[in-house]
Each structure stands twice: as C-alpha cells, then as structure tokens.
Amino acid sequence: MSLRYAVLASLLPGAASGYDLAKRMDVSVANFWHALPTQIYGELNGLERDGLVEATEVTQESRPTKRVFAVTEAGRGALADYTRLPSRPGAIKDELLIKVQASDMGDRAAVAAALDGRGRSCGIKLAVYEALIADLLRGRSEDAYLQTARRIGPYLNLRRGRDFERENLEWCGWAAGAIRARAR
Amino acid sequence: MSLRYAVLASLLPGAASGYDLAKRMDVSVANFWHALPTQIYGELNGLERDGLVEATEVTQESRPTKRVFAVTEAGRGALADYTRLPSRPGAIKDELLIKVQASDMGDRAAVAAALDGRGRSCGIKLAVYEALIADLLRGRSEDAYLQTARRIGPYLNLRRGRDFERENLEWCGWAAGAIRARAR
DNA sequence: GCGAGCATGTAAGTCGTTACATGATTCT
DNA sequence: AGAATCATGTAACGACTTACATGCTCGC
Numbered sequence: 001m002s003l004r005y006a007v008l009a010s011l012l013p014g015a016a017s018g019y020d021l022a023k024r025m026d027v028s029v030a031n032f033w034h035a036l037p038t039q040i041y042g043e044l045n046g047l048e049r050d051g052l053v054e055a056t057e058v059t060q061e062s063r064p065t066k067r068v069f070a071v072t073e074a075g076r077g078a079l080a081d082y083t084r085l086p087s088r089p090g091a092i093k094d095e096l097l098i099k100v101q102a103s104d105m106g107d108r109a110a111v112a113a114a115l116d117g118r119g120r121s122c123g124i125k126l127a128v129y130e131a132l133i134a135d136l137l138r139g140r141s142e143d144a145y146l147q148t149a150r151r152i153g154p155y156l157n158l159r160r161g162r163d164f165e166r167e168n169l170e171w172c173g174w175a176a177g178a179i180r181a182r183a184r
Numbered sequence: 185m186s187l188r189y190a191v192l193a194s195l196l197p198g199a200a201s202g203y204d205l206a207k208r209m210d211v212s213v214a215n216f217w218h219a220l221p222t223q224i225y226g227e228l229n230g231l232e233r234d235g236l237v238e239a240t241e242v243t244q245e246s247r248p249t250k251r252v253f254a255v256t257e258a259g260r261g262a263l264a265d266y267t268r269l270p271s272r273p274g275a276i277k278d279e280l281l282i283k284v285q286a287s288d289m290g291d292r293a294a295v296a297a298a299l300d301g302r303g304r305s306c307g308i309k310l311a312v313y314e315a316l317i318a319d320l321l322r323g324r325s326e327d328a329y330l331q332t333a334r335r336i337g338p339y340l341n342l343r344r345g346r347d348f349e350r351e352n353l354e355w356c357g358w359a360a361g362a363i364r365a366r367a368r
Numbered sequence: 369g370c371g372a373g374c375a376t377g378t379a380a381g382t383c384g385t386t387a388c389a390t391g392a393t394t395c396t
Numbered sequence: 397a398g399a400a401t402c403a404t405g406t407a408a409c410g411a412c413t414t415a416c417a418t419g420c421t422c423g424c
Binding site for chain 3 (some may be wrong): 397419
C-alpha cells in the first residue's frame, strides 16, 4: 500500500506519464523506494480508478500518444492522511552484505572486487545527489533554502541519500581493504 | 533466491532451530536482510530437500520437540559459489521517507513526531550494535581483531549497521527540526 | 540497417506478509 | 488469570519481478 503514495508524492512536482514518472522516480525517490515501470503503470491505473489522479491523453507527433497523470484534490487529501499513519521500520535488502557475511568461507577476492564495484556506483550516485542538491540551493545557503523554499521534503531526502552514499562509499573501501589484508 | 543464502550464512556460527534462527537473524542480519519466521521455516525445509542443511530432531522436556539445522559440506560449497555471483544493487524501502517527501503538503507535526520516534529506535539499534561490536572485540583493538579473528565478515557488517544507525539518528533529529521550523 | 529511446501494457511466476491453528509452559 | 515464550507450520493474499508483445522514430 506504500507504492501508491510514493507514486502520488512523485507526481506532486507536476503531471507526468507513466514512462516519465518511472524515470523521475529513479532519481528523486529510488533512494528510499524503488519501483519498476510495470508496477508504476499498474498503480497509476489503480489511482485513476480511485479518483486520486486524473489522466489526460496527449497526442504527439512522431511519438506515441501518452497519458499524463495529475494529482487530484482527493489525491492530495489521501496523501496528507497518509502522513498521519504510523510507518513500519525501514528495511534494507542488500545481497552484497550477505556475501560479505560469508566472505571468510567464500571467495575473498570476488567479494573484495564486488565491494570495489559497489564503491564505484556509490561514487556515481553521490555525485548525482550532490548535483541535485546544488540545483535546489542555486547558490543559497542551506538555512536560507529551508526558510524560503516552497517545499523542503525533497531536500531533506536528498540529504539523507547523499549522506548514505557517502558513508557507504567509505565503508566499501574499508571493507574491501580488510578482506584483502585477510587474503594473505 | 537470496533469502536462501542469508539463512545459510546465519547458520554458519552454529546449528539452530527455525525458531532460534529467526531470532538470531533479527540481530545479526536484520540490518541488511529481514525475514519473518514463516519464511524462514519454509526456506529451511527447502534447504534440507536440496541437501544444503541437515536436520536433527531434539526432544526436550517441558518444551516442544524442535528440529535443529546444520550446514552441510554441500551447503558450504553453495554459499562459497554464491559469493562469486554478481549482486544486484542494494534497495531501501522506508515508508517514513515517503512521508517526509510529502510533508510539506501533509501533517507536518505528525511527520516530525514520526521522525522523533524513528530517531529513538535508531538510538536503540545503535546501542545494540555497539554492544555487539564490543562483544566481538573483547578489549582488542580493531586492527588486532581484523588480523586474528577467525571470521571478519560479521564484524564488517556490524560496522556498516552501526554507522548507518548513527547517521540515521542524526538525520532524523535534523529533519524533524527543519520541519518544525517550517511549521511556524 | 541496428540499437536506443518513446510509450504502454499483459501474463506468469516468485517472494513476502498476515492471519490463523495448535498446545504446553513459564512469568507477572 | 492472562500474557509471553517455545515451536512449527498452512492458507490466503498482496507485492514485486521477469519475460514478452507492439510499433514508431531518431541517431549512428
């Protein structure tokens, strides 16, 4: 029941087609809620049925016709109600950490290499988050932004994502080093 | 297909019943792979069918009879093979962050209160991780431990868990403050 | 000409959660 | 007396993933 509200929240900055929304969620929200296009198409139709979003057909030249979804008043209300509900604890699923857990009995070199690879993708995500943060701030200080911006939720979450990647990056390097030191 | 290896890795320190394993995973591995008892019982039976674990019936007085599972040689081999496989990117699912994302249009006070609550549970988890780390180190320095311990995988993951909770705790406080400053 | 991107979905299958069932024992 | 712990599961449901289908356009 949460994907529904992740989709709704991702539509807040403006209407979007399912295809566009899938890409938007990949940068704005993938950090804490990941969804594949298939799932998003289904959820958008469900939201439309329940009157929480409204669809408009947009005919394009030299591109397939698309359906653009906008949050309705009822949708905004449902999302506000949702913010009052208790949340279940956040969950992380990471196969790599299972491999780290078993690394002593497994292929140490392979796990260390996997950690290097993960470190690289953390570095890429980190750069993306830093660019998005700079985009929002547009030269303003953080304090100034938090006082004047129309919305601060997305900024708070970007900060969380950035800090997470930063720390993960550091840990990957450290853990790979520790495992390699062990290999001798 | 990953729960299977999370279960196998959790059995490495010693044989356990499904019931015990569910609790063990709640402290050792919940950090990066969470599973409910129902799922663990099912997976253990699957692992037994495939010869990756072996079950022994243990009759107890004044307690129900239980089945204790131990990793077999084939199980150890399967886990080692698993460490060589590529991992998909780690995924976080956190309802609270959806609420933070929508907080500007929702109930700010409720979201701030939810962040306080999350901060408290982070503090508790942090204390647990710190105690587990101290338990493993037993007075030794980290360097000494990494050089001499039989296994370092669990330690590396405890460090990751600790750092995560520490940072999450700090972020929750900061975000709650920012949202409350907004409410005025 | 070929792959990548635009745009939307269905169908099938796997994974994960919730509710329920059982029944003895130990703690408050 | 009632709740929590020990111990294992089944059944039903909901969430998520994978594979596939369609067809047009743009850049290389």
